[in-house]
Amino acid sequence: MFISLSSQRKWKIAKSDSKATSLREQGNVAYKKTPNEPAKALQLYNQSICMAKQGSKDLGLGYANRSAVFFNNKLYRECLQNIELARCNNYPAEMMPKLLQREERCKLLLEAGSTSTTEHNTTSHCAIKSCLELSKDGTGICTNRSLEVGEKVLLEKSFVLVLEAELAYERCDYCGASNEHNLLPCRGCTAVMYCSEECQEQSLQRYHQFECEIVDDLQLLFRGPKPARMFHVILRLFWHAVLLLLEDPEGFVKRIGTPAEMEKYRDPFGLEPSDYILYLNATCPDKPAYDKKDQTGRCVSQIMTILMYVIAVEENTSVWPRLEGKVGKKKLLDLLFRLVIRTDRLVEDSMDHAACFYPFACLLQRSDSPNAEQLLQDLQSVVVLKCPVAEGQEITISKKNINR
Ligand SMILES: [Zn+2]
Numbered sequence: 001m002f003i004s005l006s007s008q009r010k011w012k013i014a015k016s017d018s019k020a021t022s023l024r025e026q027g028n029v030a031y032k033k034t035p036n037e038p039a040k041a042l043q044l045y046n047q048s049i050c051m052a053k054q055g056s057k058d059l060g061l062g063y064a065n066r067s068a069v070f071f072n073n074k075l076y077r078e079c080l081q082n083i084e085l086a087r088c089n090n091y092p093a094e095m096m097p098k099l100l101q102r103e104e105r106c107k108l109l110l111e112a113g114s115t116s117t118t119e120h121n122t123t124s125h126c127a128i129k130s131c132l133e134l135s136k137d138g139t140g141i142c143t144n145r146s147l148e149v150g151e152k153v154l155l156e157k158s159f160v161l162v163l164e165a166e167l168a169y170e171r172c173d174y175c176g177a178s179n180e181h182n183l184l185p186c187r188g189c190t191a192v193m194y195c196s197e198e199c200q201e202q203s204l205q206r207y208h209q210f211e212c213e214i215v216d217d218l219q220l221l222f223r224g225p226k227p228a229r230m231f232h233v234i235l236r237l238f239w240h241a242v243l244l245l246l247e248d249p250e251g252f253v254k255r256i257g258t259p260a261e262m263e264k265y266r267d268p269f270g271l272e273p274s275d276y277i278l279y280l281n282a283t284c285p286d287k288p289a290y291d292k293k294d295q296t297g298r299c300v301s302q303i304m305t306i307l308m309y310v311i312a313v314e315e316n317t318s319v320w321p322r323l324e325g326k327v328g329k330k331k332l333l334d335l336l337f338r339l340v341i342r343t344d345r346l347v348e349d350s351m352d353h354a355a356c357f358y359p360f361a362c363l364l365q366r367s368d369s370p371n372a373e374q375l376l377q378d379l380q381s382v383v384v385l386k387c388p389v390a391e392g393q394e395i396t397i398s399k400k401n402i403n404r
Pocket residue numbers: 172173174175176177194195196199
């Protein structure tokens with residue numbers, strides 16, 4: 001159907017113990033240079049851990065070196081976790097006594113009360129004031145009771161995020177947590193790490209099962225200026241539709257192809273997060289509202305849709321065989337286009353670390369005289385009222401600053 005890009009595409013970067021060794025040694029050098037600022041060394045150790053094959057001693061050695069960094073920085077809990085990971089991952093027996101010694105000292109120091117903790121917040125992705133609801137015309141959010149200045153009405157963690165490439169070995173690819181101490185590598189690729197097994201599991205279920213095989217292609221496709229990462233967020237949203245289709249192809253076609261069915265998904269307030277994609281489909285027009293002058297924008301959307309579809313779906317061996325013969329396949333390309341043309345509206349790109357999708361904040365109407373302010377901190381979006389808002393009134397935030 002589309003031009004094949006196979007001949008120009010790189011193979012996925014394979015795990016390699018010799019590369020893992022080399023990266024670990026570079027980490028050792030970096031650490032010797034600046035033991036008090038171990039960020040660079042940790043990044044190299046993390047890269048080495050990603051590169052090491054499962055079951056190789058290099059994986060165990062990577063964790064052990066990380067444990068030494070944490071020990072010296074008095075992060076004893078993290079140190080113990082890494083020692084455990086080293087032990088479970090083929091740390092060489094002849095070196096074990098040294099590791100056990102470190103473990104023993106760590107436990108003593110922890111008992112002595114030197115503590116440090118890393119917290120992982122696993123609450124649901126958002127907290128919404130119960131008085132908020134979809135506005136009558138379905139294009140914004142209003143309140144069903146009056147609200148005061150300063151009230152926090154909407155707090156969301158990003159539902160989908162895409163990290164900037166240089167942070168791959170510093171942050172969790174799923175939640176974005178800056179937990180560089182104990183990141184775990186994906187078992188299948190060398191490109192992503194996670195702050196916990198929960199994040200790893202969630203990511204696999206929601207998108208990495210489709211992306212792992214093609215991570216290197218995706219990095220090529222989505223590198224460059226920030227808008228490229230915004231399209232990757234769109235792809236990660238799109239996988240939710242693929243999941244729904246694989247789960248129940250006929251149900252998916254029925255829901256997505258019947259206007260009366262789609263009506264049920266126009267209000268995201270009562271939906272399960274896995275159905276947000278249906279809400280997006282129900283509310284994205286299939287014809288973009290480009291003015292005649294913006295033919296370029298439309299072209300970019302078309303080209304991007306096709307490229308993403310070919311690389312991520314048609315030529316992706318972890319997706320295409322599973323879609324073979326399924327009824328709703330054709331709907332996917334159409335849905336992807338609907339999402340792509342709304343990239344700018346759907347994706348928040350003003351943070352340094354990542355591009356994010358906040359399902360509710362992106363619903364808020366934008367205004368020249370907004371009554372609320374959106375604060376973006378630590379990959380969270382918080383909406384706070386700047387003036388009192390009366391019952392029935394819409395909550396609005398300022399327009400996006402195009403010159404940023
Ligand atoms: Zn995480």
